[in-house]
Amino acid sequence: MSILELRNVEKIYGEKDNQVKALRNINLKVEEGEFVAIVGTSGSGKSTCLNLIGGLDNPTSGQIFIKNKEIGSLSRKELTIFRRRNIGFVFQNYSLMPVLNVYDNVALPVTFDCGKHINRKYIEELLRELGIWEKRKKYPNELSGGQQQRVAIARALANKPSILLCDEPTGNLDSATTIEVMGLLKTSCRKYNQTILMVTHNEAIAQTCDRVIHIEDGQIVTGKRRFPAKGGDVVC
């Protein structure tokens, strides 16, 4: 059963002569519990695609269905509520609140939805699982990059979302930490039956996922990848 579907999605930035087609005719289906990597070069449109799925941006045309709900039909408020209940984000630059400690950072999105009622047992479990329970009183700038990304993952999981959208989650990390973080994402995917879409430009990391989608020039490339080269296209 597909949890996410993109139908003929297009995204154009700018107007008239300055128009840039960031995404062209994207059609995509993702099954529940799948761990999908979106790979592409810088500027290929992979992050734009992720942002459209997360409802952080609107497509110029086309439809996006999440759990059979077309998110374009939702009002701004409905979309925000839908997003926080169903989608978790992990950004490359962690995007943590510098004025809150680890625990409060993780609990923050929960309070937007449940008011003051926080499932503290679940948050503790998450933090222990991610190995940052001991750091719960630390502030983001007192943590290493890997630790900050774990906090970001914990925050993304705090609302038990169906889909986790990760935008270059290992982009700022060294290789050892990258392996750790990937392991954590896979574990959570399995444990909580979550669907994960991860944008990366690292082919090797992408290969550890269930499926790899290549995007080039705003389009999904099927089969072998083609790279423009002198004397004709090179096929890898």
Next chain:
Amino acid sequence: MLKLAWKYMRYYKSQTFAIFASILLTASLLSGISSLIYSSQKSDLANSKTIYGDWHYYIETDKELFNSVESGEKGKGYTLEQCGKMEIRDVVAEEFMICFIHADETYRQMAHRDLLEGTFPEKENEIAADGFVLSNLGFSGNLGDSLRIGEKEYIVTGVLKSEWAASSSEMEVFVSDSFKGRGSQTFLYLSFNEDEKLYKQLDAFLQEHKLSSESVAENDEVIQYLGGEAPSSISEIVKFGLFEEEGNFTYIVLKLQSDYNLAYNGMIFLLCLFSLFVVYSVFSISVSKRTSEYGILQTLGISEAQIGGTLLLELWTLFFIGYPLGCLLGNGVLSLMYQKFSGVFGGKGISGAGNGLSVADHTLAEGENTVEFFVSKEAVVFGFVFLLISLALVAFLVVRSMRKDSLKTVMSGDTSFVKRRKIYAMRNVNMANVVVRKFMFANKRKVIGILLSLSIGGCIFLCTTYMVENLKVHAELSLISDDGLGSEYRISLKSDSLKDTIPEAVADKIKNMPETENVYATKYTMGELQISKNEFLSEEEWSDYFKYQNQEPYYIQRYDGICKQQEDGNYRIKYNVYGYDEAMIEQLRDFILEGEIQPETIKNNNQVIVTANMDGQGNYFFYGKKPGDTITLRVPKTENYTDELLKFQSGEENYIEKEFEIAAIVNRPLAQEKDFLNTEVWKNAQSVIMTGEQMEENFGITDYSFINASPADSADAKIVSNQLLQVIRDVPKAVLQDYTTAIATQKGYLGQQQIFFSSIAVILLIISLFHIVNSMSHTILTRRREYGIIRAIGITDGGFYKMILQTGILYGLLADVFIYLIYNRVLRRVMNYYLAHVLQFLHYTTNIPNLVLNGIMVLNVVIAVVAVMFPAWKMGKENIISEIRR
């Protein structure tokens, strides 16, 4: 560097505009207000010259020097621009004190004794005098008619302009050179070059002519702005004020005012500081937005000095354009207003105790001088240099503050906040509120800085309003008490003898005139108060209070001094004793320092009201006595009265001695007798007040000394005036003073003053509001990325705006608390001290209206909310992704 600075200015347009606007507004305020004060002082000087004469010093001299010194004389260290010569040739004491004066043209010009009609006297029996003198001597009004003065007849050849110094009890009659009097006293009236310090020129003049400085009398009111006296050094003034027993803070303030024109120079300095504060604040906010960029520049190898240079060039460029434009704007707008608000700036409104000009004198003098606007070049130049140097310092400080952080920190923005190891989510709290509080109080120093700057505008506005409110009450009270300007007409006696009175019948007649209302007839006698040695010396600093009055030859001659210690060690002090109308007694309530005033109780219990002695610093003292204590008062009997009895040295049978209980102590009497103890500089002399009936019952006084009256609503002022003159025609020495125009003018001035000061307060408030909006929007925009993250992780637009609204309200409320505390705990106390001791307001307890106070509180919250909601609305429209990536 210039290119980089220019690029920055063009790229950050709104911030550049904010800095430019802050420079423009503060420069216009600084130069405009300074010019106003300067113009006001210039105008005050012109008025003082009109009232006291256009001269600086006079010297009583011998005939030889009198004849040798001429106008235009230049000596070593002085330029004598004008030298007026005046000779008193004779004096007649009956019925008025009349001086026969021969003077040259220069003196007449200096004293503004121009000829209005006729010619100057040429023969021995010819005289010229002003209208007031002539009418009181019974002149028919036709030039050429004769007039009797003393035992001789004189022909009036001319009418001169009246002299302004209304307090003078002497009358001047001008005679020709051929007039031979019984004596000769010669005086030189000196006017030096005003571009140089006057005291230095006087010293040089005295040295050249081998004169003693003791023979010099100063025209204090004129020379005070011209360096008429050698100033003490500031360090000496401060040292004396702080370390000497007689010194105090008020001494420092008053001395700085008299020696260094503190009001003017201090105001320029304060405005410079205010300007610097606003510009610095706006600039540092603008710069903080690009701190990370400066960090990047540093990584590229650009030195701190170069960054500082870029900042300075940016500031100076804006300053060089903004400052002159601001000066033009401020001076331009205010010069237009100046003519309209002539009463505020002409030095004619009611000020504090100040300069000794009476309200009446001020008002009468105003017609003489056209109100001119002068640009204070000193302030413009001082402000320019001060801000130019300060801005360099600002750039230095900004660079220095960047140095404190590592390059990485500079590049990653502000991470300095208190890290409390507390998990808020462990309890049931609203995390959105926690985030709001965390954002606000992350850096306590910063938040206090923001709150202080938020409250400064409100505080300035409240202080100005407080000043205006109290000025209003003080002005109203001064009008009533200083000159009797509470009433349009005053009938008094040009006499300093208790023998002369206004009969009861005349007072009744005036009271019964349908054209008059509020007729207050006052009885007067002079008395002597007996105070024990312990009481008199109960506070040591007051033991010298009567020292200068006791040295006054006039008081010694007439009253055998004012305060005399008796053989038994006790003191006897001369006091004015008034018998007021009951309605006037009630009006004294506004002047109460201690006790209660109930006219009925005072009358029934035979109590009295006393005025406290006031020093030059607004402190009050009544020999340690309180309401309920008693005083012993002795007054001369009316039977067999002679002026000699006023020395209180005759036999006991000539006096009545009584003991009275004090009902209340007040700071001033109302209408006052001006010819006994209130002569020359001694205004508001010591007084005991009771009802008219008590005066009769205790001392047998039935007649009156002066009457105050107002015209009835429908009455024509001119007709009333003529009728009053008719009524008093047969009362010897009675004169009528008409204050109708003076009162109307003063009330107009008061209105203008209030409008003007309130407008200035509003301008200051606007500048502060501009500053508030700028800082608040900055505090929100610095958290742009964080708000973006919150929005990304699922806060709704409503929730986001609620968070921001909460921030605005919290800032507004906290600023309100700051304003309330700073205003009530600090500023009001400072203001009270200033009003009481420096300005010597009669009244300084009127609170600002609740509407204004609440209005400011609400305005603060509204402004804070608007200031945060606007950037929030802008953020809300932005794409979340671009916000997070900032």
